[in-house]
Amino acid sequence: MxxxxxxxxxxxxxxxxxxxxxxxxxxxxxGFTSEQLKQAETRFPGVNSAELAEGKKLYESRCSSCHELPHAERMSQSRWNHEYAAMKGKAQLNFAEDRLVNAYVSGILVP
Ligand code: HEC
Missing domain, CATH: 1.20.5 (Single alpha-helices involved in coiled-coils or other helix-helix interfaces)
Structure with a gap:
């Protein structure tokens, strides 16, 4: 007993x-929830959390040099596509950086 x-x-x-x-x-x-990782993977198959962390760093440094960091977490995918298209040239991201930033952001967008 x-x-x-x-x-x-x-x-x-x-x-x-x-x-x-x-x-x-x-x-x-x-640093990412499994939901965020899953959401990022739907657009970037095979992306891992280390890459998302890289993308986060790039996003936070390169998208806040001229103005406040935009609230991507409040944007839909189509809104982000629209804003990003206008800013892509300004931020001067190369091919790899472009992928990392978009992978990170796709994980935090409004589903
Ligand atoms: C070289 C300076 C510069 C950089 C770098 C830059 N932006 Fe901008 N951004 C601007 C300017 C200037 C405006 C306002 C005028 C315009 O819309 O072109 C703006 C406007 C915006 C807006 C619209 C804000 C509103 O009130 O509607 C968003 C969203 C945005 N930027 C996102 C980004 C993102 C995401 C990045 C990184 C990929 C970025 N920006 C990098 C200069 C910059």
Whole structure:
């Protein structure tokens, strides 16, 4: 009887520990939620979270030099396409940078 209780407590503690570990892993190691990654992957198949992090850096540095950082997270895909088309030349992103910025942004756009 005692043994069952002790084992039960150990199992509960392990369960809590694993649960906590899981949730910190999801946000700390990548910085992106699985929903954001999935959303980015629909337009950029195979893109990984390291690339999204690169894209985020580029977006934040290159799209805030002339004005405040735009709120891409409040834009739809078509709105973003429209704004980006006008700004692409101004930001002078090369082919690889263009892909990274768009991969990152596609993950944060309004679904
Ligand atoms: C070289 C300067 C420069 C850079 C770099 C730049 N922009 Fe702009 N942006 C402007 C100017 C000037 C305007 C306002 C006039 C216009 O629309 O052309 C503007 C306007 C905007 C607007 C419209 C704001 C509104 O009130 O409607 C958005 C959105 C935007 N930029 C997004 C971006 C994004 C995304 C990037 C990075 C890819 C970027 N910009 C990089 C100069 C820049």
């Amino acid at each position: 005692k043994r069952t209780i002790v084992l039960g407590i150990i199992a509960a503690i392990l369960g809590i520990a694993c649960g906590v570990k899981k949730s910190t892993n999801a946000s700390v190691s990548t």
